[in-house]
Amino acid sequence: xxxxxLRRLGYILISLFFIVTITFFCMHFAPxxxxxxxxxxxxxxxxxxxxxxxxxxPLYKQYFDYLVxxxxxxFGPSFKYVGQSVNDIINRSFxxxxxxxxxxxxxxxxxxVLLGVVAAIKHNKFGDYxxxxxxxxxxxxxxxxxxxxxxxxxxxxxxxxxxxxxESFAYTILPAIALAMTPLAFIARLMRSSMLDVLNADYIxxxxxxxLSDRVVTYRxxxxxxxxxxxxxxxxxxxxxxxxxxxxxxxFAIPGLGNEFVVSIxxxxxxxxxxxxxxxxxxxxxxxxxxxxxxxxxxPRVKVGGKGGAK
Amino acid sequence: xAELELKQADFEPLQKNEADAERIGGPSRTFLQDAWxxxxxxxxxxxxxxxxIILAFLSIFGSMISGHNYYTNDLINANKPPSAEHWFxxxxxxxxxxxxxxxxxxxxxxIGLMAALxxxxxxxxWGAISGYFGGKVDEYMMRIADILSGVPxxxxxxxxxxxxxxxxxxxxxxxxxxxxxxxxxIVRGEVMRLRSEEYVMAARSLGASTSRILKKHLIPNxxxxxxxxxxxxxxxxxxxxxxxxxxxxGVPAPKASWGTMTxxxxxxxxxxxxxxxxxxxxxxxxxLAFNIIGDGLRDALDPKERK
Amino acid sequence: MKKILEVKDLSVNFDSFGGEVKAxxxxxxxxxxxxxxxxxxxxxSGKSVTAQSLMRLIPMPPGKFADGxxxxxxxxxxxxxxxxxxxxxxxxxxxxxxxxxxxLNPTMTIGKQIAESLIKHQNMSKKEAHERGIxxxxxxxxxxxxxxxxQYPHEYSGGMRQRAMIAIALACNPKILVADEPTTAxxxxxxxxxxxxMRDLQEKTGTAIxxxxxxxxxxxxxxxxxxxxxxxxxVETGTxxxxxxxxxxxxxxxxxxxxxxxDQSEGELQAIxxxxxxxxxxxxxxxxxxxxxxxxxxxxxxxxxYAELSETQKTACWLLDERAPxxxxxxxxxxxxxxxxxxx
Numbered sequence: 001x002x003x004x005x006l007r008r009l010g011y012i013l014i015s016l017f018f019i020v021t022i023t024f025f026c027m028h029f030a031p032x033x034x035x036x037x038x039x040x041x042x043x044x045x046x047x048x049x050x051x052x053x054x055x056x057x058p059l060y061k062q063y064f065d066y067l068v069x070x071x072x073x074x075f076g077p078s079f080k081y082v083g084q085s086v087n088d089i090i091n092r093s094f095x096x097x098x099x100x101x102x103x104x105x106x107x108x109x110x111x112x113v114l115l116g117v118v119a120a121i122k123h124n125k126f127g128d129y130x131x132x133x134x135x136x137x138x139x140x141x142x143x144x145x146x147x148x149x150x151x152x153x154x155x156x157x158x159x160x161x162x163x164x165x166x167e168s169f170a171y172t173i174l175p176a177i178a179l180a181m182t183p184l185a186f187i188a189r190l191m192r193s194s195m196l197d198v199l200n201a202d203y204i205x206x207x208x209x210x211x212l213s214d215r216v217v218t219y220r221x222x223x224x225x226x227x228x229x230x231x232x233x234x235x236x237x238x239x240x241x242x243x244x245x246x247x248x249x250x251x252f253a254i255p256g257l258g259n260e261f262v263v264s265i266x267x268x269x270x271x272x273x274x275x276x277x278x279x280x281x282x283x284x285x286x287x288x289x290x291x292x293x294x295x296x297x298x299x300p301r302v303k304v305g306g307k308g309g310a311k
Numbered sequence: 312x313a314e315l316e317l318k319q320a321d322f323e324p325l326q327k328n329e330a331d332a333e334r335i336g337g338p339s340r341t342f343l344q345d346a347w348x349x350x351x352x353x354x355x356x357x358x359x360x361x362x363x364i365i366l367a368f369l370s371i372f373g374s375m376i377s378g379h380n381y382y383t384n385d386l387i388n389a390n391k392p393p394s395a396e397h398w399f400x401x402x403x404x405x406x407x408x409x410x411x412x413x414x415x416x417x418x419x420x421x422i423g424l425m426a427a428l429x430x431x432x433x434x435x436x437w438g439a440i441s442g443y444f445g446g447k448v449d450e451y452m453m454r455i456a457d458i459l460s461g462v463p464x465x466x467x468x469x470x471x472x473x474x475x476x477x478x479x480x481x482x483x484x485x486x487x488x489x490x491x492x493x494x495x496x497i498v499r500g501e502v503m504r505l506r507s508e509e510y511v512m513a514a515r516s517l518g519a520s521t522s523r524i525l526k527k528h529l530i531p532n533x534x535x536x537x538x539x540x541x542x543x544x545x546x547x548x549x550x551x552x553x554x555x556x557x558x559x560x561g562v563p564a565p566k567a568s569w570g571t572m573t574x575x576x577x578x579x580x581x582x583x584x585x586x587x588x589x590x591x592x593x594x595x596x597x598x599l600a601f602n603i604i605g606d607g608l609r610d611a612l613d614p615k616e617r618k
Numbered sequence: 619m620k621k622i623l624e625v626k627d628l629s630v631n632f633d634s635f636g637g638e639v640k641a642x643x644x645x646x647x648x649x650x651x652x653x654x655x656x657x658x659x660x661x662x663s664g665k666s667v668t669a670q671s672l673m674r675l676i677p678m679p680p681g682k683f684a685d686g687x688x689x690x691x692x693x694x695x696x697x698x699x700x701x702x703x704x705x706x707x708x709x710x711x712x713x714x715x716x717x718x719x720x721x722l723n724p725t726m727t728i729g730k731q732i733a734e735s736l737i738k739h740q741n742m743s744k745k746e747a748h749e750r751g752i753x754x755x756x757x758x759x760x761x762x763x764x765x766x767x768x769q770y771p772h773e774y775s776g777g778m779r780q781r782a783m784i785a786i787a788l789a790c791n792p793k794i795l796v797a798d799e800p801t802t803a804x805x806x807x808x809x810x811x812x813x814x815x816m817r818d819l820q821e822k823t824g825t826a827i828x829x830x831x832x833x834x835x836x837x838x839x840x841x842x843x844x845x846x847x848x849x850x851x852x853v854e855t856g857t858x859x860x861x862x863x864x865x866x867x868x869x870x871x872x873x874x875x876x877x878x879x880x881d882q883s884e885g886e887l888q889a890i891x892x893x894x895x896x897x898x899x900x901x902x903x904x905x906x907x908x909x910x911x912x913x914x915x916x917x918x919x920x921x922x923x924y925a926e927l928s929e930t931q932k933t934a935c936w937l938l939d940e941r942a943p944x945x946x947x948x949x950x951x952x953x954x955x956x957x958x959x960x961x962x
Contacts, residue, residue, distance in 0.1 A: 022470075136603065140598040140599035142550050142553055142594060145573065148580060152584055156581045202717060202720040202721040206786070208707070209713040209787075210738070211703075224723075224725050239463045243466070247557050266559055273473065284463060300725055300770045300772075301770070317916060317941070320915070325915050
């Protein structure tokens with residue numbers, strides 16, 4: 001297990017290296033310099049600004065310095081917010097995104113699994129059709145449209161919930177729902193088809209033949225096996241929520257890291273763009289590792305580390 | 312039990328038609344015919360096709376029907392709600408939203424279809440070559456795919472757009488750079504499964520070249536899953552385009568897409584909801600239709616789904 | 619010996635896309651204590667449906683009992699409520715299935731799967747169930763049961779899994795064990811082991827066994843009595859000796875002919891030409907008439923009654939009517955004096 005972890009961490013570091021390198025060079029080849037959109041009093045001052053941020057150094061030196069700093073978890077200063085470092089921005093805004101993200105993950109999992117199980121049990125009956133209609137809508141309605149609709153209906157027109165910003169828990173309800181809708185729909189469909197497969201399996205017949213009640217058979221035998229594909233989906237789930245946060249935070253004016261990322265793109269604030277990209281990548285790669293470990297723990301057929309079971 | 316009235320004649324041998332015993336009920340069909348028949352039975356999927364046809368028709372002829380075009384400014388009539396004159400209302404510059412919606416349709420659908428098609432071409436080639444040759448070739452090709460897919464799709468696209476600048480084709484290219492990976496994986500899986508089947512060995516022993524085997528045997532047999540993946544990647548492409556437009560990375564003005572129209576409409580949502588409603592509705596409808604069709608295709612082409 | 623199961627006129631239909639499939643039509647047989655009854659037939663004959671109907675494991679809808687009764691110890695199982703059936707399944711009547719790989723829950727230890735019946739039917743504690751589980755694994759011949767009981771199905775071999783299935787089925791000492799093609803998915807050598815095991819256990823515990831199979835070799839090896847099924851009906855029943863040495867039904871002759879004969883070194887394998895009848899619209903008369911080389915006009919239109927050839931042998935065939943021509947079974951259906959399959 002320890003060897004497996006080390007190996008995976010090694011892969012993560014390699015991937016991160018590529019990501020940092022690619023992002024770095026992408027940013028440097030992007031048209032215009034970070035200060036070109038600002039009204040610069042004179043070229044001399046622009047040269048001074050460049051020197052202050054180390055932009056006048058040869059490229060390879062900048063690259064090397066950047067790598068070293070990343071290793072020290074120092075993402076450098078923001079170009080647009082004078083006096084603030086990228087680390088400051090991340091530290092300040094990530095907690096909001098984290099809370100929202102966790103809420104959305106929980107919502108997507110809980111409601112998605114429930115819908116999927118209900119649909120499978122009531123196969124080809126009303127419950128199935130209802131659940132699947134909700135699922136198809138969830139997949140077809142982009143999260144930001146859902147967000148706009150929710151905001152319009154529940155906040156603006158019905159005034160049931162707050163419209164924007166993050167002042168208390170109530171402020172997170174609409175954004176969390178908007179974030180969770182599409183992954184929820186995926187999970188519901190996944191759960192349903194997995195459950196249907198499982199319920200047709202032979203070992204379900206064996207369980208029934210032992211005289212166990214329908215409920216015990218469905219939940220103790222069926223659900224345990226059916227939930228596997230959903231666990232595999234946890235990785236893409238985190239990705240979905242993370243990228244979804246870019247727009248959702250913008251619509252609901254949540255001061256989270258996704259919002260900062262979007263703002264930095266518009267501002268062409270390159271260090272922030274690079275820093276958040278690296279940060280997100282670390283987050284995602286670690287999440288995927290955690291999910292793989294969880295999967296290995298739950299499914300007895302999988303020996304995390306590659307060795308199979310005895311014949 | 313009633314007593315049967317039987318005569319001696321009843322115990323004579325039965326004249327049988329040999330063919331009766333081995334009669335097969337039902338005409339035989341090719342796999343594709345079978346799949347098409349199943350697909351047609353899926354009313355929901357057929358509905359999806361009708362929707363797409365109508366949308367395609369409207370995107371071509373939409374502005375002609377309304378009599379307005381998508382670019383004429385008419386500031387006096389700006390921000391008017393739907394009326395008899397302007398069926399979908401007008402935008403901030405007084406342009407007819409009905410015509411703009413169908414112009415945007417052309418752009419959005421074009422981007423969606425183009426990106427999906429490019430993904431198809433690259434993905435099929437990559438996956439087929441990787442799956443067919445196996446070994447080191449496969450290992451390296453898939454390793455590249457794995458690393459590329461390690462970074463989230465949208466992050467890559469966003470970064471590329473920042474570097475390349477905005478534009479219709481940069482958008483499509485950015486979307487395609489990592490979008491082909493899913494298709495490649497599926498094709499590779501199918502090819503690996505198929506190449507171990509005997510007719511490939513037979514073709515090889517008859518002297519068929521690699522490219523011929525790929526072209527005539529392997530690629531046509533991956534048709535099913537490829538078609539399903541293609542159909543389902545269109546809504547993803549449309550979604551991505553809309554998403555990027557929302558972030559300000561969409562097609563630049565004066566071009567418009569459904570994505571840019573929804574993005575523009577957002578600030579005034581509370582007072583001018585109709586400006587958001589129409590493009591948003593059509594984005595959802597298009598995605599819904601392609602999802603339904605894709606699902607229907609998947610059910611029709613999967614031989615295990617026998618009702 | 620006492621009868622513990624009396625199945626009379628059992629008919630089961632299935633609602634399907636094309637109509638109502640009459641899977642079994644008027645099946646009648648008995649099962650006595652401590653005996654093994656084999657139900658033989660090809661795919662589609664209705665033998666699996668019969669087996670699963672006994673325990674009411676057929677999902678209803680789309681299935682339904684169209685007629686008949688299943689009397690277990692005098693009480694009709696069809697009349698019982700689902701809750702009552704739950705107390706019978708696993709406790710009085712147990713079942714083992716064809717493919718041990720897919721019939722065991724891959725995410726549960728073998729121990730837990732055995733313990734479930736014990737805890738439910740015999741109110742054992744987890745600890746007691748664990749101990750009893752080890753005993754049962756030892757009983758079915760699994761080495762090192764203390765360690766094996768904590769393992770998962772994928773850690774067992776095919777033969778071991780089937781033994782585990784038998785352990786689960788016999789955990790609560792049921793009166794009847796229904797075995798649905800228990801050896802079909804196993805290697806031949808393992809087959810023999812499993813059949814021997816089942817026979818030994820029958821000696822020890824006195825369980826009656828209903829053995830569903832399409833393999834006459836298995837029948838000869840393990841059964842006391844045989845029922846031959848075709849097209850949803852039982853066409854002939856008798857003791858093993860009667861069926862093998864004195865069969866009277868042309869389908870039974872066909873089955874015996876198609877068995878490869880180790881004594882013969884030449885000649886083709888005989889198959890029965892044709893395919894089973896369509897059960898959406900079953901034939902009015904004998905289901906075998908379309909494929910029977912001796913069919914007469916009456917066979918097409920009327921279902922024959924059972925002729926009782928002895929106390930134990932019953933055959934449903936018009937050839938046994940006094941008005942019918944006398945027919946001898948084909949040479950290939952005659953089982954030689956040296957029966958190479960049986961070693962009982």
